[in-house]
Structures are given as C-alpha cells and as structure tokens.
Amino acid sequence: xxxVYILLVYQPGSRTEVRWRRVSPRPWALRRGRAIGSRRRRLxxxxxxxxxxxxxxxxxxxxxxxxxxxxxxxxFSSNVIPxxxxxxxxxxxxLRYHVLVRVFDGDADRWLDHLQRKGDFPEEDIRxxxxxxxxxxxxxxxxxxxxxxxERTPLWQA
Numbered sequence: 410x411x412x413v414y415i416l417l418v419y420q421p422g423s424r425t426e427v428r429w430r431r432v433s434p435r436p437w438a439l440r441r442g443r444a445i446g447s448r449r450r451r452l453x454x455x456x457x458x459x460x461x462x463x464x465x466x467x468x469x470x471x472x473x474x475x476x477x478x479x480x481x482x483x484x485f486s487s488n489v490i491p492x493x494x495x496x497x498x499x500x501x502x503x504l505r506y507h508v509l510v511r512v513f514d515g516d517a518d519r520w521l522d523h524l525q526r527k528g529d530f531p532e533e534d535i536r537x538x539x540x541x542x543x544x545x546x547x548x549x550x551x552x553x554x555x556x557x558x559x560e561r562t563p564l565w566q567a
Contacts, residue, residue, distance in 0.1 A: 415471040418445065421452060421478045428452075428476075437472045444479055453479035488561070505537050510559040515552050517542040 416437045418429040431437075439445075439457060446452040456475040461468065513520040521538045524530045545551055 410466055410468060412468045412470065415469055416474065417471060418452070418474045419476060421476050424475065436470065439472060439474060445474070445476070451479045452476035501533065502537065505534065505541075506555050507559050507562070507564060509538075509541065510556055515556065517545060 412434075414433045414436050416429070416431040416433070416439070417427050418431075420426040420428045439454060441454055441457055443454050444451050445454060453476060454474050455477050458473040458475075460471045460473070462471070463469075509515060509517065509520060513523070517538050521535070521542065524535050524538060
C-alpha cells in the first residue's frame, strides 16, 4: 500500500479556495507561523489541519495550510534605524526629517505654524508635518529614533 503526502495551501483568508496543491512521498515539515511562497507574495501559515484517507490501495495524508498575506520584512543591522514610511518619496521625507530635527528641534507644531504663516511651501510639506505630528502623538518615542537617524547621517552637520 502506497503512502502519499498532500499539501493544500489555501488562499489568504479563505477556508475553501486552494492556492497550491503539492504531492510528496515524504511528510510535509510545516508549522504554524512559518512563511511560505515567493518573495513577491509571501504567505504566513495561520492554521494547520491534517487529515488521513485510504483510497484504492493508497493512504493519503493531507495537510491543509490556511494562510494570510505577510509583508516582506527585512532584518536591519544594529546601526540602521528604519525610517517610518510615508506617501511621498523617501528622499524628500529623509530631508524633511533633517529639517524637523535640525531647524525645528523636533517640534512639529512649530514647523506647521511656520508653514501656515509663510504659505509658500509645497502641500507635501504640510501633509508630512501633519502626518508626523499624528505619529508622534501616538508614539512619543518615535522622535528619539528620528533624532538618532539624523545624528548618524553626515548630511547636515550642526
């Protein structure tokens, strides 16, 4: 009697729609929390279910893997502080972080007041200041990370 191991990987969030079906002569070494898939669309296993069935001289061990979409997360070295993401270009935001720390000493309210008084700045600057002000209200420790990033960059010497 032959033994076959089947892996069914379901679409993210679905309990019925199969994304992949693989057959192997050996058991599948899967566990909950493991990331599977390509680099473009990585899936994280959120639940596993195993079933066994005997059919026409064959034993089928089926592993059902239920998934969710997993964002690509890269490991950063200890001397790199990742910048918080925004809706504009990374270079423009990088320079805005420097302005926030070097010119306005980390005071987003003061920067916003300055932008509103002068009135001749791009709308992206105002959006950035409002966005970072909201982030700082939710996470006050973020300013420490931004200051460290700015201080480690030799772009603008004080």
